[in-house]
Amino acid sequence: MRMAIAWGCLVPSRRSLIGYEAATRKVLEHLGVEIVDIPNETCCAPFWMQSLDVTTSLALAARNLAKAEQMGLDLLTPCSGCFHSYKRVNHTMEKYPGMKQRIQEILRSARLRYEGTVDARHLVDFLFTDIGMDEIKSKMVRDLEGIDLGLRYGCHMLKPHELLNIEYSERPIFADQILETLGATSKQYTGRHRCCGGLLRGTDDDLADEVLRDRLLDANAAGVDSLVTVCSLCHIQHDMGQRIIKNKFDIEDLAIPVLHYPQVLALAFGFSPKEIGLQQHTASTSTLVAKLRGEVKEGGGA
Amino acid sequence: MGQTDEMRSQKDDVPIRDEDVDREFKYEVADHFGGEGLLRCLKCGACSGGCPVAAVTDYRPRKVLGNVLLGLKDLVLSSDDIWMCAACFTCEERCVQEVNFTDVITILRNMAVREGHASKGYLDMARTVLQHGRVVPMTHAVNRMRDKLGLPELQEPDMEELSQIMSSAGFDKILSIYAGRDTTE
Numbered sequence: 001m002r003m004a005i006a007w008g009c010l011v012p013s014r015r016s017l018i019g020y021e022a023a024t025r026k027v028l029e030h031l032g033v034e035i036v037d038i039p040n041e042t043c044c045a046p047f048w049m050q051s052l053d054v055t056t057s058l059a060l061a062a063r064n065l066a067k068a069e070q071m072g073l074d075l076l077t078p079c080s081g082c083f084h085s086y087k088r089v090n091h092t093m094e095k096y097p098g099m100k101q102r103i104q105e106i107l108r109s110a111r112l113r114y115e116g117t118v119d120a121r122h123l124v125d126f127l128f129t130d131i132g133m134d135e136i137k138s139k140m141v142r143d144l145e146g147i148d149l150g151l152r153y154g155c156h157m158l159k160p161h162e163l164l165n166i167e168y169s170e171r172p173i174f175a176d177q178i179l180e181t182l183g184a185t186s187k188q189y190t191g192r193h194r195c196c197g198g199l200l201r202g203t204d205d206d207l208a209d210e211v212l213r214d215r216l217l218d219a220n221a222a223g224v225d226s227l228v229t230v231c232s233l234c235h236i237q238h239d240m241g242q243r244i245i246k247n248k249f250d251i252e253d254l255a256i257p258v259l260h261y262p263q264v265l266a267l268a269f270g271f272s273p274k275e276i277g278l279q280q281h282t283a284s285t286s287t288l289v290a291k292l293r294g295e296v297k298e299g300g301g302a
Numbered sequence: 303m304g305q306t307d308e309m310r311s312q313k314d315d316v317p318i319r320d321e322d323v324d325r326e327f328k329y330e331v332a333d334h335f336g337g338e339g340l341l342r343c344l345k346c347g348a349c350s351g352g353c354p355v356a357a358v359t360d361y362r363p364r365k366v367l368g369n370v371l372l373g374l375k376d377l378v379l380s381s382d383d384i385w386m387c388a389a390c391f392t393c394e395e396r397c398v399q400e401v402n403f404t405d406v407i408t409i410l411r412n413m414a415v416r417e418g419h420a421s422k423g424y425l426d427m428a429r430t431v432l433q434h435g436r437v438v439p440m441t442h443a444v445n446r447m448r449d450k451l452g453l454p455e456l457q458e459p460d461m462e463e464l465s466q467i468m469s470s471a472g473f474d475k476i477l478s479i480y481a482g483r484d485t486t487e
């Protein structure tokens with residue numbers, strides 16, 4: 001299997017996020033998926049750019065799609081923000097012929113062409129749908145039994161479902177199922193489907209803090225060993241934002257590791273915490289790593 | 303969690319006076335692509351009920367909709383309210399009338415931007431993209447960290463294509479509205 005991949009702006013360039021890229025590369029290679037980086041990838045111009053000007057946003061996102069189309073490949077991305085941008089382009093071009101023309105005209109001025117044939121895929125959906133749980137299970141090296149995870153689906157992988165077409169967003173289960181296949185427990189708790197306020201960072205930081213505080217308190221009350229995110233913005237909020245929340249609202253016992261989704265798979269596939277950058281996260285992952293060392297059974301199979 | 307003490311959204315100016323009302327406003331919004339659902343709004347409030355921002359402030363999507371439908375154009379476009387949406391799409395997902403409020407917010411923001419009311423934070427991010435091709439410029443420190451993790455060197459964004467696209471889309475004109483205004487790099 002061969003896919004083009006767009007990493008987005010944040011994943012390859014933030015200390016706590018490059019482990020996301022490392023884990024994604026390792027996991028896909030382990031599963032026999034060949035990936036080709038979008039050449040000279042530019043910003044996908046997500047919702048914040050859409051807020052300034054929707055036409056600019058769509059045309060910019062279409063640039064990376066055009067590159068994938070040129071290579072004849074579908075486009076994979078680990079970031080929900082990027083995923084949303086690319087799906088939005090295809091959806092708009094399909095539904096509004098006038099906008100399709102406008103986007104193509106703008107692309108032509110940059111000597112680019114996009115017909116709308118590239119399927120944009122979120123990494124987690126790709127793992128579930130195209131790889132499948134049997135295959136993932138057969139590639140496991142160790143079982144993550146005893147690890148309680150708090151999975152954050154976030155907003156932009158699923159909502160609105162009419163646009164993204166993965167699973168109805170109010171009660172999704174597919175990403176939990178993979179974690180459970182790996183032997184971990186995906187804890188159900190109040191608030192785990194609610195927004196983390198990531199898009200408010202940069203425009204209203206106080207508000208972003210208030211929304212995030214509740215999400216972190218929810219997770220803390222649930223007593224998870226680690227949170228797991230599927231989006232770069234969600235990770236920045238829960239991981240880097242955690243320190244802000246701890247100090248600002250004086251929450252003493254707040255210390256939750258935050259893993260990127262493919263890092264969980266990478267651990268089950270036998271990669272070391274260091275190889276996938278767990279030491280680079282802002283919220284320390286050491287309690288989780290210690291628990292993995294002590295409790296993880298060798299030998300595979302759930 | 304509790305409400306914050308601070309009043310975060312616009313104050314109510316009642317009664318509404320005729321001279322504040324632009325009767326065409328709602329049609330103007332509904333005419334934009336993505337805004338078609340606006341006129342179907344029942345003002346039932348399901349959007350406010352599920353809104354994560356409404357849970358911690360007195361921002362309410364239904365109230366924004368009410369003001370748009372009333373025709374309070376100036377008030378809506380100059381208010382902080384339209385910049386408080388976190389774009390989580392929960393309201394859009396739950397609305398029985400398929401109003402697509404998050405798309406309506408995008409339209410309102412695009413209009414507000416043209417009237418000089420852009421969010422400063424978002425504008426700064428756009429300027430960074432225009433200059434560096436990505437919202438986070440690369441640093442040597444990050445490249446060293448990538449190297450240590452065995453990641454390939456990051457390719458430079460194609461700045462020629464990017465700036466051509468942004469100027470053909472008219473983004474230069476939008477930025478020129480804000481030229482000379484104080485923004486931090």
Ligand code: SF4
Nearest residue numbers: 344345346347349397
């Ligand atoms: S947008 Fe939808 S959910 Fe909100 S008030 Fe209107 S009809 Fe109700």
Ligand code: SF4
Nearest residue numbers: 353387388390391393
């Ligand atoms: S999209 Fe905006 S208005 Fe709608 S529920 Fe989310 S934060 Fe509230």
